Every structure is written in C-alpha cells, then in structure tokens.
Amino acid sequence: MGMLSLPGFLSCGKKKDFSLSNEKDAHASDSDENLERGNWSNKGDYLLSMVGYAVGLGNVWRFPYLTYQNGGGAFLIPYTLMLALAGLPLFFMECSLGQFASLGPISVWRILPLFQGVGVTMVIISTFVTIYYNVIIAYALYYLFASFQKVLPWSDCFSWADEFCSKTRLVSDCNATLDGEIIHANYSFITSNNLTCMNGTINYKPVQFPSEQYWNKVALQRSSGLDETGNIVWYLALCLLLSWMIVGAALFKGIKSSGKVVYFTALFPYVILLILLVRGATLEGALDGIEYYIGRQSNITKLMEAEVWKDAATQIFYSLSVAWGGLVALSSYNKFHNNCYSDAILVCVTNCVTSIFAGFAIFSILGHMAFVSERPVSEVVDSGFDLAFVAYPEALSKLPVSPLWSFLFFFMLLLLGLDSQFATIETLTTTIQDIYPKVMKKLRIPITLGVCILLFFLGLICVTQAGIYWVNLIDHFCAGWGILIAAVLEIIGIIYIYGGNRFIEDIEMMIGKKSRLFWLWWRMCWFFITPVLLMAILVWSLVTFSPPSYGSVLYPAWGTAVGWCMIIFCVIWIPVIAILKIVKAEGNLCQRIVSCCRPAANWGPYLECHRGERYSHVVDPKKKKEHEIPTVSGFVY
Numbered sequence: 001m002g003m004l005s006l007p008g009f010l011s012c013g014k015k016k017d018f019s020l021s022n023e024k025d026a027h028a029s030d031s032d033e034n035l036e037r038g039n040w041s042n043k044g045d046y047l048l049s050m051v052g053y054a055v056g057l058g059n060v061w062r063f064p065y066l067t068y069q070n071g072g073g074a075f076l077i078p079y080t081l082m083l084a085l086a087g088l089p090l091f092f093m094e095c096s097l098g099q100f101a102s103l104g105p106i107s108v109w110r111i112l113p114l115f116q117g118v119g120v121t122m123v124i125i126s127t128f129v130t131i132y133y134n135v136i137i138a139y140a141l142y143y144l145f146a147s148f149q150k151v152l153p154w155s156d157c158f159s160w161a162d163e164f165c166s167k168t169r170l171v172s173d174c175n176a177t178l179d180g181e182i183i184h185a186n187y188s189f190i191t192s193n194n195l196t197c198m199n200g201t202i203n204y205k206p207v208q209f210p211s212e213q214y215w216n217k218v219a220l221q222r223s224s225g226l227d228e229t230g231n232i233v234w235y236l237a238l239c240l241l242l243s244w245m246i247v248g249a250a251l252f253k254g255i256k257s258s259g260k261v262v263y264f265t266a267l268f269p270y271v272i273l274l275i276l277l278v279r280g281a282t283l284e285g286a287l288d289g290i291e292y293y294i295g296r297q298s299n300i301t302k303l304m305e306a307e308v309w310k311d312a313a314t315q316i317f318y319s320l321s322v323a324w325g326g327l328v329a330l331s332s333y334n335k336f337h338n339n340c341y342s343d344a345i346l347v348c349v350t351n352c353v354t355s356i357f358a359g360f361a362i363f364s365i366l367g368h369m370a371f372v373s374e375r376p377v378s379e380v381v382d383s384g385f386d387l388a389f390v391a392y393p394e395a396l397s398k399l400p401v402s403p404l405w406s407f408l409f410f411f412m413l414l415l416l417g418l419d420s421q422f423a424t425i426e427t428l429t430t431t432i433q434d435i436y437p438k439v440m441k442k443l444r445i446p447i448t449l450g451v452c453i454l455l456f457f458l459g460l461i462c463v464t465q466a467g468i469y470w471v472n473l474i475d476h477f478c479a480g481w482g483i484l485i486a487a488v489l490e491i492i493g494i495i496y497i498y499g500g501n502r503f504i505e506d507i508e509m510m511i512g513k514k515s516r517l518f519w520l521w522w523r524m525c526w527f528f529i530t531p532v533l534l535m536a537i538l539v540w541s542l543v544t545f546s547p548p549s550y551g552s553v554l555y556p557a558w559g560t561a562v563g564w565c566m567i568i569f570c571v572i573w574i575p576v577i578a579i580l581k582i583v584k585a586e587g588n589l590c591q592r593i594v595s596c597c598r599p600a601a602n603w604g605p606y607l608e609c610h611r612g613e614r615y616s617h618v619v620d621p622k623k624k625k626e627h628e629i630p631t632v633s634g635f636v637y
Contacts, residue, residue, distance in 0.1 A: 029256070033335045034606060036437070037102055038255065040333050045259030047343060049330055052266035052419025054321050054351040057136065057388070060416065063319070064293060064359035065383035066311050071302030072295025076356070078303065078312035083352055086533045087316040089525035090487060092344040093494065094322060096507045098331030099340050102606035105325030105427060107434035108332070110603040113581050114596040115493040117574035121486050122325035123431050124570045128478040129324070130424040131455055132471045134247070135462040137417040138239035139389060140410050142219060145239075147406040154214035155397035161217075166207040168373065175201035211394035219389070223465040226473070226559040230465025237463045241456060247421050248452040252445050254429065255333050258422045265415045265422075270354075272412040273361045279405065280364030289367020292377040293359050306540075313537050318479070319351060323487035326423045329430040336610045339511050362392065369395035385468070388413060425451065469550055469559070476548040477563040482570040484538040488531065489574065495526045497597050509605070509612065 032039040040046040067075045101108050106119035146153055157165035171187040174197035182198070190197060216222045223230045250261045280286050302308050321327065331340065363381075369391075370377040382391045396405045429448055433440040440447060462470045494503055504519055548555045548563060555563075578596070585592035604615035611618055 034102060037433070037606070038333060039335050040255055041259055043338070045255065045262070046330065046334060046338075047347065048262040048266040049255070049259060049419075049423060050327070050343070050347045051350050052262045053326050053330065053423035054319065054347055055266070055269075055354050056319075056321075056416055056420040057413065058315070058319050059351070059355040060358045060362065060413070061385075061387045062383050063315060063355035064362045065381060065387065066315055067356075067359055068293050068363070068381055070308040070311055071299035072293065074295075074300045074302055075308065075312065078309045079316065079352070082309070082313045082316040082533070083348060085525060085529050086313055087320045087322065088344065088348050089522060089530045090317075090322040090491065091320050091327065091348055092341065092522070093491065093503075093526065094327040095331040095340045095344050096503075096510070097494070098328035099334040099336070099338060100506050100510060100605060101603070102332050102336075103328075104332055104430035104434045105328045106431050108328055110600040112493045112498050112597065113600055114578050114593070115489060115497075115574070116581070117577035118486050118489045118493065119325065120573040120577060121482060121570050122323060123428065124573070125478050125482045125486070126324050126326065126424050126427050127455075128474055128566065128570070130421060130428075131459045132462055132474045133417065133421055133424070134243050134455070135236075135240060135459055135467065135471055137243040137414060137421065138236055138463065139219065140413040140417060141239040141243060142236060143389065143393065144407060144410040144414060146219075147403050147410060149403060152393070152397045152402050152406055153218070154211040154393055155402065157210050157213070161210065161213050164206065164208050165210055165213050167210060169375065170205040170207055171197070172203045172205045174198065174203060209390075209394055211390045211397065215385075215389045220468050221465045222468060225553050226466055226469040226555055228466055229461075232460060232464050233467070236467070237460060240459055240463050243418075243421075244452045244456045246418060247425055248449050250418070250422055251425055251429070251448050251452075254444060254448075255330075255426065258426065262419060262422065265419050269412045269415050272408050272415075273354075273358055275408060276405070276412075277357075277361040277364060279399070280361060280368065283365065283368035283371075283399075285368040285371025286364040287367065288370060288377055289363035289365070290360060292367070292381065293363035310537065310540050313533060314541075316352075317487070317534075317537065318483070319355065320348060321420070321423075323483045323490060324424070324427070325431075326427045329427040330423055332430065336605060336607065337510055341507075341511050362387070365395045365399075366391065369398055372398050469553070469555070472550045473548055473555065473559060473563050474566065477567045478570060480567075481538065481541060482567050484534060484541065485571055485574075488534045488538060491526065491531050491534065495531070498599065500526050505614070509610070509614070 029038070029041075040049075067073075067079075070078075097108055097111070098104075101110065103110070104119075105122045106116065109116035109119045156167065173184065173186045174190060175182055175184050176190050176195040176197055177183075178193070178195060184201075185195075187197075189195075219236075221230070221233050250258050280289075317323075334340065363377075366380050367377055370380045373380070380391055380395070381387075392409060393406060396402055396409060399405050425448070428451055429440070429444075432447060432451075433444075461467065464470075494500075500523065504522070508514060547560050581596045582589070582592045585595045587595065602618060604618040605611050
C-alpha cells in the first residue's frame with residue numbers, strides 16, 4: 001500500500017525506473033546504490049579486480065631479479081619502507097578519491113579544475129601502455145600454444161638455429177701446464193694432448209642457447225633494429241587479435257562481467273605459482289637458486305647504496321599501479337560507505353607478498369637450470385623479456401614432462417597480464433562514460449568493442465619484425481616519467497591546493513570519524529614524505545637518463561625523438577588544459593587562477609543523500625544540463 005503513489009524515488013536518492021524502456025547502464029542493476037553508474041556486485045569483485053590490476057607481470061619478472069641484484073633478503077627492508085612511505089599513501093589516496101566522487105580519472109578533477117590535465121595525462125599514458133601490454137600477452141599466448149608439443153621447440157637447436165646455437169658452453173681456450181711450463185692454447189690442442197685447463201683461465205666461445213635463438217629468430221623474427229620494420233608476423237598478429245577478443249568478451253558488460261571473470265584470472269595464478277614452487281623445491285640445485293634470491297647471508301652493506309633505495313621505490317610505485325588512473329576508475333564503482341582504508345592495505349600487502357612468493361618459484365627452477373648446465377646461477381638469472389621468454393623457458397625445457405610446466409607458466413603470465421588489461425580498458429571506458437553518460441548507457445557494448453578494435457590496429461606496429469623495439473620504446477618513455485609527473489602533481493594538487501585536512505574530512509564522510517592519532521601517519525606521508533620521495537625519484541630518473549636500447553641494439557636518433565614526442569604528447573595536456581581553464585574563467589589573472597584552484601560547483605559525493613551539510617550547496621549534475629557545466633575539449637570537470 002502506498003508504494004505506487006511514491007514519486008518514483010528509492011533510498012539514497014535513487015530513482016526507480018517504472019518505464020518499459022530501461023535506461024540503466026550495463027554497469028547498473030536494481031540492487032545498486034548508484035543506478036546511473038552502477039556498483040560492484042559485491043566486495044569480492046572489487047578486491048579481486050584491484051589485486052589483478054596491481055599484481056602483474058612485474059611481480060614475476062622484475063621483483064625477484066631486483067632482490068637478487070640488491071642484496072638478497074636485505075632488499076626487503078627498503079622495499080617494505082617504500083611501501084609504507086610512498087606506495088600505500090598514494091594507493092589509499094586514489095582509492096578514496098574515486099570512491100568519494102564516483103567519477104573516473106578525468107572527471108574526478110572537479111576537485112581541482114586547474115589540474116584536470118593530470119587526469120588526461122593518466123588516461124593517455126594508460127592508452128599507450130595498454131597497446132603494448134596486450135602485445136606481451138600475445139607473446140605469452142604464442143608460447144602457450146607452442147607448449148602443446150611433445151618436445152618443446154626451444155629445447156634444442158633445430159632447423160631454425162645457426163652455428164652459434166648450443167645447449168652447452170663451448171670452451172675456446174685456456175691455460176694449462178705442459179712440461180712444467182704454463183701455456184695458453186686453444187681447447188682442441190688441450191684435449192688432443194690430454195691436458196687439463198687451469199681453474200679460472202677458461203674462455204668460452206660466444207654461443208646462444210636454443211631458447212634465446214628461438215625467441216629472436218622464430219617467435220619475434222626480430223629485425224636488425226627499429227629502422228628495419230619488416231613484415232607483420234602473422235601468428236603474433238593472430239595472438240594479439242585473440243587477446244583483444246578475450247578482453248572485449250570479459251568487459252562487454254563492464255564491471256558486471258569483468259568482476260566475475262577475475263575470480264578465475266586473479267586467483268588461479270596463485271595456484272600455478274604454488275605448483276611451480278613445489279616442483280622447483282624438489283629439484284637438484286633449487287637451494288642454490290633460493291640462496292641467490294634471498295641469500296644465506298644477506299648483504300646489508302648494499303643498503304648504503306642510493307641505487308638500492310631508488311630501485312625499491314620505483315618497483316613499489318609501478319607495481320601498485322598508482323597514478324595510472326585505474327585505481328580511481330575501479331574505486332569509483334564502490335558504494336559510498338565502503339571501507340576503502342582496509343581495502344587499500346589488503347591489496348598493497350597482497351601485492352608485495354605475491355612478489356616475494358613469486359621469487360621463490362622463479363629462482364628454485366633457475367637454480368636447477370644452473371645445476372644441470374653447470375653454470376653459476378648469476379649467468380642464468382635475468383629480468384623482463386629475457387627472464388619470461390628466454391631464461392625460464394630454457395629452465396622448464398630441462399624438466400621431465402616439460403610441456404606441462406611450460407603450459408602452466410605461460411598460462412600464468414597470460415592471466416596476470418589479462419587482469420591488468422581488464423582494469424586499464426575499464427579506465428578508458430569509465431572516462432568515456434563520465435564524459436558521455438547517455439551514449440554509454442545505450443551503446444556500452446559497441447563502444448567497448450570499438451575501443452578494443454582500435455587499440456588492436458594501433459598495436460599492429462608492435463607485432464612487426466621490429467615490434468619488440470617499439471614495445472621497449474613505449475615502455476622506456478611512457479611508463480616512466482609521465483607517471484611520475486602525474487603522481488607528483490596529483491599529490492601536490494590534492495594535499496596542498498585542495499587541502500589535505502579537507503580531503504581527510506571527505507574520507508571520514510565515507511569511513512567514519514577517526515582520531516588524530518589515526519591520521520598522524522597519513523598526514524606525515526601526504527604532506528611531506530611521499531611528495532619528497534616522488535620528486536627524488538623523478539629527478540634521479542632524469543639525471544640518470546640513458547638513450548633507449550634493446551640488448552646490444554641501439555636506437556636511431558629518430559627513434560629516440562619519437563619517444564620524446566610520445567611523452568610530450570602525454571604531459572602537454574597538463575599546461576594546455578590549465579591555460580584553457582584560466583582563459584575561460586572570469587576576472588583578472590590572479591582571480592582566474594584562484595577560481596580554477598577551487599573545486600567546481602558540482603564537486604562532491606555523486607548521490608545527494610551522501611552530501612550532508614558539507615556538500616549541501618553542490619549543484620546536482622542531474623538537474624543541470626551538461627552544456628552548462630564548464631568543459632574543456634569535451635572533458636567535464
């Protein structure tokens with residue numbers, strides 16, 4: 001009784017749609033708090049999406065190598081400190097920001113219109129990165145399919161190999177004792193005279209292991225350099241198409257579909273890591289690999305080197321995916337009173353524990369490879385592409401039932417990459433939704449598929465014979481300084497211009513009032529420690545800049561120029577949009593700048609029922625036509 005006489009409103013300002021035509025977005029369902037944008041179906045969807053976004057390929061192919069290189073177990077000290085001082089404060093800030101406003105990385109800058117270009121920079125960098133990140137997923141798919149053979153194709157020097165390919169190291173020359181005198185001779189002379197090489201004098205011929213030649217000659221068909229583009233490698237192009245089809249299928253209903261897929265893609269890699277660790281721990285030589293990773297006696301003196309602290313800070317920064325826009329986008333679909341504080345701590349700790357755990361799985365099997373090939377562990381350890389597609393496949397090829405272990409490893413890489421890719425594409429579609437909400441309500445699936453198709457075609461340059469050089473070039477420039485610049489401006493804008501204490505009050509509207517002691521640590525980090533650390537990393541990166549290279553291949557001058565153009569294109573929007581905002585404001589120059597440094601009239605919680613007295617003045621965007629909200633190039637602030 002009385003229900004049908006209501007004016008159509010449910011709790012928390014949500015409007016019930018009794019019409020036959022459903023205008024809700026595919027993100028939204030009737031049980032959601034925010035019917036316009038939608039919410040996560042449950043907290044598990046959100047947490048696993050965040051874990052999947054943060055835990056990526058770097059946890060497997062970069063962190064273990066850095067630990068080995070920077071003092072073993074001692075590296076965990078600066079790593080943990082940097083997590084507490086730089087990673088977690090930024091992570092918590094971005095999660096809170098997105099959840100409070102229920103907006104994506106561009107529209108959320110209603111908080112500070114002058115800095116809206118920072119959000120644009122984040123989205124453009126994410127676009128560049130998602131192009132080449134899916135190419136890496138395509139590599140994993142190719143190796144995954146190649147594992148469906150009785151004998152792994154990189155296990156020996158087959159028809160594709162050249163004269164430098166060898167499964168073992170070949171001795172070139174050495175010193176030996178002949179008639180009481182020490183002589184230096186080639187190895188054929190030493191063996192023909194039944195002599196023995198003296199320890200420490202052996203020189204080896206320059207050889208390449210089968211996995212290395214397979215990676216370069218077969219998988220990539222790598223050209224001599226960026227100048228030689230060559231043809232599109234058709235099987236990599238098909239793998240790239242398949243990877244985009246998987247991403248598009250997982251995201252066709254936005255968070256409602258991707259939130260279910262991540263239950264498998266985020267959790268199953270842990271099962272595979274555990275299987276690889278158990279198998280690796282039972283192999284001969286595994287202990288040697290673990291000792292190289294953590295070290296029987298960690299090298300504490302390494303902590304005196306600034307490079308170690310820089311490596312720890314950059315690894316934490318990039319591993320947690322802060323300042324990419326994805327954390328803001330994913331958190332924007334939370335319910336307003338979700339405890340984003342505990343979520344941030346849980347995801348950050350999970351990310352770091354995963355990195356440490358992955359190191360044991362990687363180094364145990366690399367230790368066995370060193371044992372079998374009679375080489376020191378230091379000669380088989382590598383990072384990045386060389387670890388994932390050369391060193392580790394070589395190690396797996398030496399195991400019994402090697403195709404099974406190879407399949408599991410590359411399936412794990414595939415899942416780790418897809419998780420991060422889901423969140424990055426969701427960042428782009430969330431941005432489009434905030435700018436054109438009515439269009440996304442009607443055309444979410446075509447737009448999502450259109451984005452995937454466009455990015456597939458843009459990525460074709462990365463699956464040519466020079467593709468690996470393009471992947472490395474984008475990673476070298478776009479995934480470095482641009483993110484650091486965005487992070488520095490983000491924390492300065494929110495804490496120093498908008499106001500750190502004001503931001504804390506916003507957070508307390510969501511998670512409840514907290515004591516001064518509770519906020520003491522966060523204030524110390526946000527107001528001083530984190531921005532100083534970020535500035536130090538940025539300056540260090542600029543000072544130690546080196547031209548891009550891939551292995552021993554140097555890039556041509558025009559290639560480096562293209563890299564600079566990419567990073568300039570990413571960050572140029574920060575000053576451009578700031579200038580446009582000032583030009584469109586009213587008053588003299590000083591008044592214009594001040595007005596652009598104040599929150600927009602429509603800044604605040606998305607739903608009216610959450611605004612309280614602090615935001616009772618907020619102009620409801622649902623009651624104000626979109627063309628009346630100041631915009632720059634279509635970006636609503």
